[in-house]
Amino acid sequence: MDMSQLALGFAAALTPESLFYCFLGAFLGTAIGVLPGIGATATIALLLPITLSLGPLSAIIMLSGIYYGSQYGGSTTAILIRIPGEGSSVVTAIDGYRMAQRGEAGVALATAAIGSVVAGSFATLLIGALALPLSAVALKFGAPEYFALITLGLIASVTLAHGSVPKSLAMVIVGIMLSMVGTDLYTGTRRLTFGERSLADGISFVVISVGIFGLGEVIRTIGAPTDRDLITAKVQGLFPTRAQFRQMAAPILRGTAIGSLLGLLPGAGATLSSFAAYAAEKRFVRGPHKLGHGAIEGVAAPEAANNAAAQTSFIPMLTLGLPANPVMALMIGALVIQGIRPGPNVISANPTLFWGLVASMWIGNLILVVLNLPLIRLWVMLLRIPYRYLAPAIVALCVMGVYGTAFSVAEVWLITGFAAFGYALYRFGFEPAPLLMGFVLGPLLEEQLRRALIISKGSPLIFVERPISAALLALSVLVLAAMMLPRLRRRRATVFQEPEAI
Amino acid sequence: MNRRHALMALAIASLAVTGTAGAASAQSWPTKPVVMVVPFAPGGATDVSARLVAEGLSKELGQSVVVENRTGAAGNIGVAYAVGARPDGYTLLFATMGTLTTNPHLYKETFDVQKDLVPISKTFEVDHVLVVKPSLGVNSIQELVALAKSKPGELTYGSAGIGSSVQMFAVMLNMMAGIDVRQVPYKGSAEARVAVVGGEIDMVMDSPPSALAQIRSGALKALAVTNDKRNETLPDVPTMAEAGITGYAASAWGALLAPAGTPQPIVDRLATATRKVLADPAVIEKYKKTGLGAVSSSPEELRALIAADTKRWGDMVKAAGIKVE
Numbered sequence: 001m002d003m004s005q006l007a008l009g010f011a012a013a014l015t016p017e018s019l020f021y022c023f024l025g026a027f028l029g030t031a032i033g034v035l036p037g038i039g040a041t042a043t044i045a046l047l048l049p050i051t052l053s054l055g056p057l058s059a060i061i062m063l064s065g066i067y068y069g070s071q072y073g074g075s076t077t078a079i080l081i082r083i084p085g086e087g088s089s090v091v092t093a094i095d096g097y098r099m100a101q102r103g104e105a106g107v108a109l110a111t112a113a114i115g116s117v118v119a120g121s122f123a124t125l126l127i128g129a130l131a132l133p134l135s136a137v138a139l140k141f142g143a144p145e146y147f148a149l150i151t152l153g154l155i156a157s158v159t160l161a162h163g164s165v166p167k168s169l170a171m172v173i174v175g176i177m178l179s180m181v182g183t184d185l186y187t188g189t190r191r192l193t194f195g196e197r198s199l200a201d202g203i204s205f206v207v208i209s210v211g212i213f214g215l216g217e218v219i220r221t222i223g224a225p226t227d228r229d230l231i232t233a234k235v236q237g238l239f240p241t242r243a244q245f246r247q248m249a250a251p252i253l254r255g256t257a258i259g260s261l262l263g264l265l266p267g268a269g270a271t272l273s274s275f276a277a278y279a280a281e282k283r284f285v286r287g288p289h290k291l292g293h294g295a296i297e298g299v300a301a302p303e304a305a306n307n308a309a310a311q312t313s314f315i316p317m318l319t320l321g322l323p324a325n326p327v328m329a330l331m332i333g334a335l336v337i338q339g340i341r342p343g344p345n346v347i348s349a350n351p352t353l354f355w356g357l358v359a360s361m362w363i364g365n366l367i368l369v370v371l372n373l374p375l376i377r378l379w380v381m382l383l384r385i386p387y388r389y390l391a392p393a394i395v396a397l398c399v400m401g402v403y404g405t406a407f408s409v410a411e412v413w414l415i416t417g418f419a420a421f422g423y424a425l426y427r428f429g430f431e432p433a434p435l436l437m438g439f440v441l442g443p444l445l446e447e448q449l450r451r452a453l454i455i456s457k458g459s460p461l462i463f464v465e466r467p468i469s470a471a472l473l474a475l476s477v478l479v480l481a482a483m484m485l486p487r488l489r490r491r492r493a494t495v496f497q498e499p500e501a502i
Numbered sequence: 503m504n505r506r507h508a509l510m511a512l513a514i515a516s517l518a519v520t521g522t523a524g525a526a527s528a529q530s531w532p533t534k535p536v537v538m539v540v541p542f543a544p545g546g547a548t549d550v551s552a553r554l555v556a557e558g559l560s561k562e563l564g565q566s567v568v569v570e571n572r573t574g575a576a577g578n579i580g581v582a583y584a585v586g587a588r589p590d591g592y593t594l595l596f597a598t599m600g601t602l603t604t605n606p607h608l609y610k611e612t613f614d615v616q617k618d619l620v621p622i623s624k625t626f627e628v629d630h631v632l633v634v635k636p637s638l639g640v641n642s643i644q645e646l647v648a649l650a651k652s653k654p655g656e657l658t659y660g661s662a663g664i665g666s667s668v669q670m671f672a673v674m675l676n677m678m679a680g681i682d683v684r685q686v687p688y689k690g691s692a693e694a695r696v697a698v699v700g701g702e703i704d705m706v707m708d709s710p711p712s713a714l715a716q717i718r719s720g721a722l723k724a725l726a727v728t729n730d731k732r733n734e735t736l737p738d739v740p741t742m743a744e745a746g747i748t749g750y751a752a753s754a755w756g757a758l759l760a761p762a763g764t765p766q767p768i769v770d771r772l773a774t775a776t777r778k779v780l781a782d783p784a785v786i787e788k789y790k791k792t793g794l795g796a797v798s799s800s801p802e803e804l805r806a807l808i809a810a811d812t813k814r815w816g817d818m819v820k821a822a823g824i825k826v827e
Contacts, residue, residue: 321695322696336791338791346715454686
């Protein structure tokens with residue numbers, strides 16, 4: 001359909017004003033995304049009043065620039081110091097960090113950037129061609145369908161984990177249990193908060209991620225008997241070689257396809273997509289370098305997927321007013337202030353805005369690459385700082401970052417506890433990635449399960465009476481059954497396996 | 503990176519200033535930035551309206567008024583923070599009907615809204631509209647009530663969480679019409695609305711501007727607005743009272759308050775300034791875009807409103823048996 005509309009969008013997005021705000025957003029986003037703590041939500045909140053004085057297109061271009069800039073920045077920290085900025089970059093931390101340790105941080109960062117921009121281009125075309133019909137997908141997904149999809153995701157994460165199945169399963173369940181802390185959506189009851197008001201909204205993802213991944217990693221590195229410097233091997237080329245480009249091409253395309261699809265489902269999309277892309281990659285990657293041990297595919301696919309999902313998630317946001325995450329909720333707020341109400345008519349009522357935004361996403365991704373490729377050298381240099389200086393800096397930034405998000409001392413204690421927990425997990429051979437997946441998806445799983453049962457007045461038949469939900473659950477059962485078969489178990493992939501200490 | 507440091511330093515510095523400076527005298531007030539605590543996330547209707555009021559007050563007072571979002575626990579975290587702040591006029595609270603008048607019936611908290619806060623002015627009002635899915639086959643409240651009575655406990659409404667106006671207004675309809683429509687909670691009214699469009703649930707009380715596009719396209723059917731006068735966004739939709747639910751009149755609202763003990767001259771000056779801000783045509787226009795009505799009040803009117811609604815929702819919570827453990 002409307003490629004002429006897309007041209008209209010590009011015309012709007014390529015004005016000097018739009019380009020400036022796009023650049024500003026991408027720049028700010030990268031800057032705040034690189035360090036844990038203050039995330040896109042806080043930044044957008046701070047900038048919201050400023051956007052009041054901008055035009056609607058400039059405002060939303062800048063805000064979305066911050067959004068995907070911070071996502072890219074979050075991947076940077078995941079690769080460099082193993083602190084995923086948000087759920088969607090947890091997966092990137094597995095192979096990306098391993099690559100960085102091998103001296104290939106530059107290649108990993110470039111792969112992430114290239115994967116993002118390629119995925120962004122495809123997702124942009126997809127939105128251009130099919131935005132309206134695609135918005136119907138979200139309407140097809142009611143509570144039972146979401147529940148079935150998330151069940152499948154969680155079961156797949158267990159099946160694909162490398163270490164012992166019971167241990168990965170235990171981690172998923174611990175993650176779900178941690179996610180239960182806080183106010184129950186259905187009754188308002190505060191669960192497992194021990195009377196602590198700051199726990200009323202649960203434990204934040206940043207706390208878990210910074211504690212278990214970031215600080216846990218610092219303890220583990222200090223505890224390692226050998227060389228502590230982050231880069232143990234000679235720093236290799238900063239830019240991917242021709243062979244590496246060939247290696248990442250197919251994973252990027254697969255990641256894009258998976259991400260574009262899952263991004264249409266508000267809530268679960270972005271996180272599920274990077275996990276799903278990584279799991280899918282497991283089916284394809286052959287050869288001596290294995291996924292989980294610093295494979296370039298393990299960075300390319302999930303990064304492409306989460307970027308594609310981030311873009312297609314604008315479809316339910318703009319056409320249904322459904323925010324996929326707090327950042328999207330803020331953007332709806334920014335639009336509403338401008339007098340534009342997301343809804344089915346937004347495309348026809350505000351074509352310049354809609355298509356301008358779509359075009360600017362693509363331009364923004366290009367800007368991100370241009371902005372970040374020169375920075376890669378800087379990041380890699382950062383890693384060469386002796387660990388005895390770097391470690392206290394990482395700890396200080398983690399603590400300040402977490403305190404800065406909510407001004408809560410309780411959260412600082414929490415990350416301290418999770419750091420110890422993360423180290424214990426490592427010592428006893430538990431993999432933290434399934435825990436994070438359980439933590440991120442747990443609340444959705446519970447919410448949708450209970451909602452479905454409220455609607456059906458307690459009858460579990462609702463899950464099998466609806467075709468999409470029934471199919472997804474059947475698939476879950478198949479995956480589970482496959483896990484029991486020894487032949488398949490031997491081939492079971494190494495998705496979440498963390499590398500041993502250096 | 504520098505940007506982030508600057509942001510954080512700024513935030514910490516502003517906190518330090520608020521925390522340590524002694525009580526300024528009411529005459530010279532304000533000599534430094536005033537913090538307006540908003541207990542909800544940025545971007546929502548409450549936040550948007552708070553920012554517009556803060557912007558206006560900054561001009562009126564000649565000092566910047568900074569919005570600070572302290573979210574969580576259904577707004578109780580922000581309220582508790584404001585209650586605990588020094589009553590020197592440098593910390594204000596921008597709260598809502600829910601946080602001030604329904605939460606006290608639902609949660610055990612350490613503060614008492616009516617004792618620990620002083621009212622300054624009402625700041626916005628927002629009507630809701632009852633929308634149903636077209637496949638329900640009802641065209642009026644009367645038909646809906648008849649259908650609900652014919653199958654008690656079968657129909658469902660979406661709520662935006664326990665104690666939300668979206669829930670309370672539906673509970674009120676249940677009580678006044680003598681019907682039993684079951685609650686299905688969602689994370690926000692947008693999710694609930696989409697569930698009605700998708701046919702998962704039967705109805706929701708939504709804000710008129712949010713639902714407008716889908717009402718026009720026929721994806722939703724509007725039955726009645728909750729206030730006692732018609733809504734200008736939906737002039738053809740009758741009020742609940744007109745549609746036959748006699749005595750039904752409710753609108754959600756927001757208000758500006760300060761910690762108890764804030765000097766009276768400061769409260770009075772804020773009330774006057776707020777009234778002026780909310781009479782500004784530019785502000786009214788921006789409010790309208792957000793779907794809010796610009797309304798102000800005297801501190802006494804607000805005090806009476808809080809008392810009246812606290813009683814009304816308390817009765818409703820009790821009668822409907824809503825309980826939070």
